[in-house]
Amino acid sequence: MKALFIGGTGTISNAITNQLLETGCELYLLNRGNRNEHLPKGVKIIQADIQNEEQVAQLIENEQFDVVADFIAFHPSQVERDFRLFRGKTKQFIFISSASAYQTPLSDYRVTEGTPLSNPYWEYSRNKIACEEYLIKQYRDHGFPITIVRPSHTYDERSIPLGVHGRRGSWQVAKRMLENKPVIIHGDGTSLWTMTHNSDFAKGFIGLMGNIHAIGESVHITSDETVTWNQIYQTIADALGVKLNAVHVSSHFLATCDDQFTGGLLGDKANSVVFDNSKLKRLVPEFVATTRLDQGIKRTIENILAHPELQIEDPEFDSWCDKVIAALDQAVQAVKA
Template identity: 50%
Template sequence: MKVLFIGGTGLISEAVSKLAIARGIELFLFNRGKRDEFVPEGAQVITGDIRDSKGAAEALGNMQFDVVVDWIAFTPEHVSVDIELFRGRTKQYVFISSASAYQKPPQHYIITEESTPLENPYWQYSRDKIACEKLLMEEQASSGYPVTIVRPSYTYGDTMIPASLNSWQHPWSIVARIRAGKPIIVHGDGSSLWTMTHNTDFAKGFVGLLGKEEAIGQAYHITSDEVLTWNQIYEAIGAAAGEAPKLVHIASSFLISHDPDLEGGLLGDKSVTSVFDNSKIKALVPDFDAALSFAEGIKRTVAWFEAHPSRCTEDEAWNLQMDAIIAAHESGFKK
């Protein structure tokens, strides 16, 4: 297969790119060339900016692809450009949506592609993804545009230490905080259920979708089957860091009152129990198996950071914010 990834070097997509190459796919990456260290050997890079539709069209010329995957489309405007740019030049267009698009709070804790509605009143990011899906499915129905939708949930890899509260720019911050014996905030009582998926496991399900005619007009989530409480997740991060974390449980509403930007990520995602039924992806890709437990995956991640000391940076502003929220919570509790 001849496949184009728009992006292809991000947290999730870099693992997919590696597996695609390993399975003999002729892979092209269209991006701005900002993360060349994550381009796998064997991939061909086309330098350009997908946000410059005219320049993108010129860079791609008359190239045709079996599959086009856009890893960085977030709004209907982005998708509209893709529809016109790739109309007639691909047999399958894969849109990367988000499992956060599913109903919040859900009617049932087990999420399936067919029975769980798409509705998220708490997060604009998710509503934009829902709007993208709606636009693409309408285009598929009206013109036969060959769309497949994929909804990742919380997916991590070597370069991300996943938590409900951590610094995005400096993910090592939470490990440094644990090792320093500082308290770690867990939303709620830490008992809600969650799913963590390693990017190498996600890649197995995703690559299996590429070129499958049966996937046209369909949506799939691809996640681990392992279900953990948030307390267990933080305990696993602590075990990987070599230090038991000192967990402080704080209501999501309290956290949001101190930082309104947390509403989407908490009420619109991580504070809600999410257990995914992966029967649909397994039926189409029988060899998909999310084999890596979070306990082992996070050990791998911490080891990667330790092997790259320049990445072990801390976010002082985030640390101060965590300290301030904990102090405010303790003050209110004492009153």
């Protein structure tokens, strides 16, 4: 198989890249070369900015691919560009969408690929929906061989998966735990969530590559393990070897305090979701997610503690947490007075 990944070094695509090379795939990555230093041997690089359509068209002029996958398309104009570039050059085009495109809030907590797409809270998700709609039209009108993949919350060893964190990543929350400071959990912590290790996601994704039954289909790839946010944070605290000091805060309150949480919480993590992976398992019968959350989190924590460069502090978020918690404490005292 000859495949081209646009991107190829992110949380999701990095695991696919590593596993795919073990199968003997001829793999090309098209990117700007900013994060290629840790790529495994055997990857072929097409160094270019995908936004420079004319340059990319010249570089791939004489190429044909079995699979092209775009991991960094977020806006309809970007998949329109992909259609122009790869029409007639690939047997399968895989678009990485998002499970946050599903109906929010859900009318049924069980999510299948037939769940409607609608998210009034998050522009990111609405753009992904628009991308899907454009590609489906190209499939129907022109036979463009699309497969749409919808990841949910996928993580690796480089970042701790959380519900509430600052703009500089999740380490500051772990640091608060290590310092026995209270950490914020959105809502009451009992809503249901699914996290998927990137190595498990890669198994499902590779099974869809070159799969004739996946053409024209939309498929989500997640673990079958469902946990609450309280369990997630407790698992992180256990991996750090500390006691969890949790403060539960309304998602609406958090979004009012900082609009970055409007999409990420109200449009995503504040809602209970349970994914039905039956369709994926019909298309990829061998798929099974084998990394249990506590096992994956333990590996992530161990890796981050061993690599100080991954411990990116966020004093602004730390101060913001203190202010939110203090405001809640003051409200409680005011009501009791």
